[in-house]
Amino acid sequence: MSTSRLLEVDGLTVGAGDRPLVRGVGFTVDRGERVGIIGESGSGKTLTALALLGLLGEGLRAGGSARLDGVPFDLLAATDRELSTVRGRLAGMVFQEPMTALNPVMKVGPQVAEALRLHGPRSERPGRAAAHAAAVGLLDRLRLPDPARAARSYPHQLSGGQRQRAVLGGALATDPALLICDEPTTALDVTVQKEIVDLVMGVSDERGTAVLYISHDLALVASVCHRVLVMYDGEIVESGPVGQVLRSPGHPYTRALLKASDLTVPAPRPPAPAEPRTLLKARGLTRRYARPRRGLFAPRTHFTALEGLDLDLRAGGRTGVVGESGSGKTTLLRLLSGLDRPTSGTVDHVADGGEDHGRGQGRATGRTAGRATDRATGRTADRSHGRGHGLQVVFQDPMGSLDPRMRVRDIIAEPLPDRRSPAANARVAELLADVGLPAEAAGRYPHQFSGGQRQRIAIARALAPRPSVLLADEPVSALDVSVRAQILDVLSKVTAERDMALCIVTHDLGVVRYLCDEVVVMKEGRVVERGPVERVWEAPEHPYTRQLLEAVPVLH
Structure with missing residues (x-):
């Protein structure tokens, strides 16, 4: 050598x-x-x-x-x-899925500090206090907001991007x-x-x-x-x-x-209906979280993740939500899906029949179908009320939203009315083909697939009951480019065919330009700009939007 x-x-x-x-x-x-x-x-x-x-x-x-x-x-x-x-x-390694690389019952700071204490040269290993201080400093270099608080947090209390930065900190800790x-x-x-x-x-x-x-x-x-x-x-x-x-x-x-x-050429978009129906309506959404007390008698402080947001999702419409990690994008998706309740504001989901299912201060209302997985707990909640319509969610971490004990065929067929029927089998085969997976994948388990393949399974499952509203949190972030355009075309096709409302949260601005009609730009829990995609791309009005567009890597 x-x-x-x-x-x-x-x-x-x-x-x-x-x-x-x-x-x-x-x-x-x-x-x-x-x-x-x-x-x-x-x-x-x-x-x-x-x-x-x-x-x-x-x-x-x-x-x-x-x-x-x-x-x-x-x-x-x-x-x-x-x-x-x-x-x-x-040799250090940074994995694709941060939740699988971090100990869920151990705070982030001690996990980064552990790398210094275990893997550094024995003569140079710092004490516990020095290692913790070095870990906080490293998290600060990696641009985690309030690194001292992040060090005291558990992984589920951080956003996906913040967790990934913590993983990178652990890998770089020992140089x-x-x-x-x-x-x-x-x-x-x-x-x-x-x-x-x-x-x-x-x-x-x-x-x-x-x-x-x-x-x-x-x-x-x-x-x-x-x-x-x-x-x-x-x-x-x-x-x-x-x-x-x-x-x-x-x-x-x-x-x-x-x-x-x-992805510079947008996906085909059918003409928008003259008066598209509103399928989901959010008004004044605000979410504040209580922070842990610093001491026994210390006052409790709060963190505002989302403040005063209004949003309409209409039939056939495709809305992209962009913003930096921790800007409130995923909090918004959790409120829209009913996995979390707003501190104030309302979420109304209008089902296929046109009925408005209730209103309420500080609560999410409406009719949803299928299962949704809470990112914070990893638990899957059955939210089935009705057939063939409702709301489905595709989450950022596919491993956390797929039951590891179920075969792919059963995972995809689970929200269907008759899971064991020939029609369900045909629907599973159709969806596997749509997302670019072979038919034999139906008999395998989630752990036997790569991260990108697992995300395709999650997307197929969400589309299985033909929902009226699809919420997607980074649905193609784990996919290679050859499959990404195929999945985006599938989402475009089903949105048009079923007059489905699509709301996609992503950091990939190219995906938003390719797929969406409207873009919502978020920063620090607030909307700083929104409008038609092409208008925002050609003439961004807010400095932060311009900063996002300038940061996009370009393949010349």
């Missing part, structure tokens, strides 16, 4: 029984070099990274060799005890030689994504940290990495300098990825 070479992988294979999942993968990473891995969901990107640190799931086995400079053993042949000396200290990032900015809005990416690049440049960056966002990889590996069906089909591969792709699959990345 050369003096500049940090990681050398040769003939890496990953298999499940007799089924090969990764075949003959080989690549190198030099010190300070940033190498991107791109490819569709299920192509083997994450399995490659997990194999290097001995984190493959039960029933998966790795072969080949992987050498990390300074480590006397082959990573792929090492014992778990040997690899524990590498993880965290020499590893190699940082493996598996979709590290999936949950982040574009402004924070840019800051996190700039931080990762800064660490790489200043400290010589090598980065293995896994992403389905080609524009992001182009802005971060020096070299790129393109994976398809468990193999590397193309590799080289980023500029060369993305400007002059040699493989048909790479060309297809580049074509699918272009």
Whole structure:
């Protein structure tokens, strides 16, 4: 291994029984070099990274060799005890789904501090107080609002983007030689994504940290990495300098990825009805949360997550809600879906028959169908009242919204009136095809799929009962570009065919421009701008909207 070479992988294979999942993968990473891995969901990107640190799931086995400079053993042949000396200290990893990487019963600050106390050089490990102070400082660098409070919070008390920043803080705490990032900015809005990416690049440049960056966002990889590996069906089909591969792709699959990345042309939109029916109406929505007391006799303070918001979702309309992490987007979705109650204001859901189901100060009313999963608790609540109409929700974290004990076929068919009928089986097969999954996926369990594939299952389940209102929290954030446009086209099609109202919360402004008619821009719990998508894109009025648009990575 050369003096500049940090990681050398040769003939890496990953298999499940007799089924090969990764075949003959080989690549190198030099010190300070940033190498991107791109490819569709299920192509083997994450399995490659997990194999290097001995984190493959039960029933998966790795072969080949992987050498990390300074480590006397082959990573792929090492014992778990040997690899524990590498993880965290020499190689850190940021996972795609932060809730699976954080201990839900442990506060965030101690989890970041734990990395310093466990993985730092023994002679330099700080005491408990010093480690906590360093953790708060790191959270501050990662732009968590009120980092001291974030350190005292449990993971479920933070937004998805804030949780991901906490995970990144734990990975960077010990200044590893190699940082493996598996979709590290999936949950982040574009402004924070840019800051996190700039931080990762800064660490790489200043400290010589090598980065293995896994992403389905080609524009992001182009802005971060020096070299790129393109994976398809468990193999590397193309590799080289980023500029060369993305400007002059040699493989048909790479060309297809580049074509699918272009969301500049909006999805087809049917003519809007002259007087579209309002299916969901929110007025004066405000949500305040009580903060924990700082002491036994200290006064209780409150945090306002949402204040005075009005929103109408109309039949056939597609509304996009954008804003930075912690701006109140997901709080809004939880209030609209009835998973949380507003401190003040009302949410009225008008069912297919045109009946207005009640009004009430400080409560969500209306008729909903299907199951919704509370992001804060991870519990699934059955909210079924009626057939074929109602409200469905697609959540940001697919693993938290799918029952791990149920097969995919039963998950998708669960909200249907007769789950065991031939009609239900046909509906499941139709939905699997719509979201780009093979028919045999119906017999498998959620843990047997990648994050992007699990999100497709969640979307199929939400569409199963043909809802009148669909609320989606980052529904395509975990999907590769080749599937993203397909899913957006499915959402566009069902919105038009059923006069369904769609409200999509996302940090991907390209998705909003491609899919939506109206955009609502939120900051610190308030709406700072709203209007037709093209008007806002061409002539944004608020400085924050301009800041969002300028932060979008562009694939030239």
